[in-house]
Amino acid sequence: MRVALLTEGARPHPRRGAGAWCDRLAEGLPEHEFELYLLTGPEGFGAAERLSPAWRGARDLALWGRRPGGRAPGALRRRQYARAYEELVRALVLPGQRAGFGAGLHRLAALAREDGTLAAFLASAHARRVLERTWRLPGADTSAGQPLVRDVLVAADLLEQCLRPLSAPWYGTGPGGLGGADLCHVVGGGPAALPALVARHLHGVPFVVTEHGLHLREQYLGYREAPYLPQPSAGGTPTPVRALLLSFFRALTEETYRQAAILTPGSAHDQQWQRRCGADPARTRVVYEGTPAVDRPAAGPEPERPTLVWAGALEPGRDTELMLHAFARVRAELPGARLVVHGEETAPGYRAHCAAVAERLGITTAVDFAGRPGSLAEAWEGGTVAVFSALSQRSPRLLADAMLSGRAVVSTDVGVAREVVGPTGLLVPARDPHALAGACLALLRDEERRARLGLAGRLRAQERFAVEPVIGAFREVYLELVSQYPAFPGGGEGGRAPRPFARPAEYWLTDGPRGGRADAPEDGGDDPGGQDRAEELVEAV
Known part of the structure; x- marks a missing residue:
């Protein structure tokens, strides 16, 4: 297909x-x-x-x-565009007209397909006037403030860009x-x-x-x-x-x-x-994002010195500060422990803030802000335990990659963490440095438990994030869809709607060019020899 x-x-x-x-x-x-x-x-x-x-x-x-160039619509077509555009904007600003969004969208697409002037209309002063007038109607949602002329100009330009696919030549x-x-x-x-x-x-x-x-x-x-x-x-x-x-x-x-x-x-x-x-x-069906990393060998021997490795973007949402406070408690119990922080700064000044926190806690000499690693595999191999302290874990990719390394994982119980890690790692509440430190200490002090959880986590990640199950899931999805939707929705020859799966499967598996027989039922009706052929197939199987 x-x-x-x-x-x-x-x-x-x-x-x-x-x-x-x-x-x-x-x-x-x-x-x-x-x-x-x-x-x-x-x-x-x-x-x-x-x-x-x-x-x-x-x-x-x-x-x-x-926007791409193009001619402007004529007066009549401009009025048609204006009505469709107003219907769409009404759906955005008037709470009682939300249902009109789809109708306005499809009307704009149909007009754009007829003459190809949608982009020119959306960038015109006429469209901006429609937007301004509709945006200021009585009952419009202005909880964020009354729109000014500047707001209308910016919003009109952004809506034009968002709606460009409607005029694509596809x-x-x-x-x-x-x-x-x-x-x-x-x-x-x-x-x-x-x-x-x-x-x-x-x-x-x-x-x-x-x-x-x-x-x-x-x-x-x-x-x-x-x-x-x-x-x-x-x-x-x-x-x-x-x-x-x-x-x-x-x-x-x-x-x-x-x-x-x-x-x-x-x-x-x-x-x-x-x-x-x-x-x-x-x-709705959950299909995990497969990764070729499942074929990657497990990380080698653990470092001689107890090491916690943290990876992620340096930003408040990842809560590196929580990791530092938890590590200070770990350091008090295990003076030889160290922390390696991998990641690039995405919030300006946050790395300097974390360095100041580490200095205030007295752990500067044991914390290494290593920046972006050459590869994630190298980052996990340099640690004894992989730790995640985020306030929100939206994507399973980083957690899954750490589990594939074979290192034991400690994570805050947020977002997808419980779904990905499951019973193969330790989950702690967010914003709780005492609980995070306790989980890290429990693993650093128990080599046998680390090895057991690391292996279990690797097997779990390999099962869920292998590429083959993803491909198989979409193969089933595609076949299911084509079995439910006709190949030609507009109708078949002679005005008759096609029935792709009208004939039973055994019809095509028997000897001889059955598909070309003159006496074959055209619409999948009764076939005089169909029952006999079906019984022969059942006996053969």
């Missing part, structure tokens, strides 16, 4: 989708034909050329940055068109789901959504540092813009979850988030 992979390549937020994961999926399912549709960053249309050779034919669309049933695909696979969510929604609406093509980092959650967590927001010194932060953009991504996520045939979150923790956003539990 033909599978259209839809994902983002580069943008002002963490990268998702394109790259190793898509490569492994395509290599693991060679029986299917994969085509990549890529939303790129401001560098434009050449981004697909930097992918692996397998994706040289990828189609890309510049999502962020200057819709239709010809070569390269999403309408000719058997299914779409959205990797990462967010704007990458827009083409899948349009293909679902226009052609009935089902789509799967895979999220290893939930797009909506990233927006909620990262909108304060969004690059389009001016600094407070430049006249204040336009909170109405943030509220409008979050409303857009929330509505897009809800519409995506509602229309998706199957959702495959990367963990049960992500699955709970999706359910809060309206996802149907019956259409």
Whole structure:
């Protein structure tokens, strides 16, 4: 079958989708034909050329940055665009009209497909006037503040960029068109789901959504540092813009979850988030993100000196400060212990703050801020116990990598930690240095327990994060979808809807070219010899 992979390549937020994961999926399912549709960053249309050779034919669309050129719509078409755009904006700002988001979205897509002037309209003064008028309607949600002219200008530009996929030249049933695909696979969510929604609406093509980092959650967590927001010194932060953009991504996520045939979150923790956003539990299946690291050999002998190794971004959310306080207690019990901190500073000044905390606690000589390691395998090999002190553990990747090293793991009981570590490691409450220190001491003092937990953790991670189960899960998902959705939703020849699985499987397995018989029932009705052939097959088996 033909599978259209839809994902983002580069943008002002963490990268998702394109790259190793898509490569492994395509290599693991060679029986299917994969085509990549890529939303790129401001560098434009050449981004697909930097992918692996397998994706040289990828189609890309510049999502962020200057809009592509094009003619403006005429007066009549401009009014049609304005009505559809107003319906979409109303769904974002008026609590009682949330249900109109999908209708407005699909109406804009249909108009864009007819004349290709959507991008020009969204960047026009007419669209800005529609946005301003609708945003200031009585009853509009202005809890974040009344929108100023500056807010309208910024928000209009951002909405234009978010809606660019609606005008992509990807819709239709010809070569390269999403309408000719058997299914779409959205990797990462967010704007990458827009083409899948349009293909679902226009052609009935089902789509799967895979999220290893939930797009909506990233927006909620990262909108304060969004690059389009001016600094407070430049006249204040336009909170109405943030509220409008979050409303857009929330509505897009809800519409995506509602229309998706199957959702495959990367963990049960992500699955709970999706359910809060309206996802149907019956259409949600957890598929862990496989990693080739499962084939990596276990770490070698432990260092002679008791060593705790910590890895992650140096930021308050990872709570390196908690690790330092816990290590001070460990150091009081085991004077020979040391702590190695691996990671890059992502919050300006946080490394200096941690160094000051270590000096105040009197453990500076035993703490090594080693920066980014050459590889994670080297980081775990240099420690006796791997420790995680985060306030929120959203992704299982780092925990799984530590477990694959064969080192015993201690982690705060947050996010996916309990789901990933399970009974093969020690879990402690967050923000509790006494409990964290106690768990570390318990493992540092018991070599046999460390070895037992390390081996159990490695086997658990190998079972859950191997690539083969992931490939098998998506093979089943794809086959299930094509068995439920007809290959040609618009109808078959002569106006009759096709029935791909009308004939029983044994019909195709018997001797002779049964498929070409003139007396074969056209619509899968009664076959005079069908029962006899079925009985012969049963006896043969």
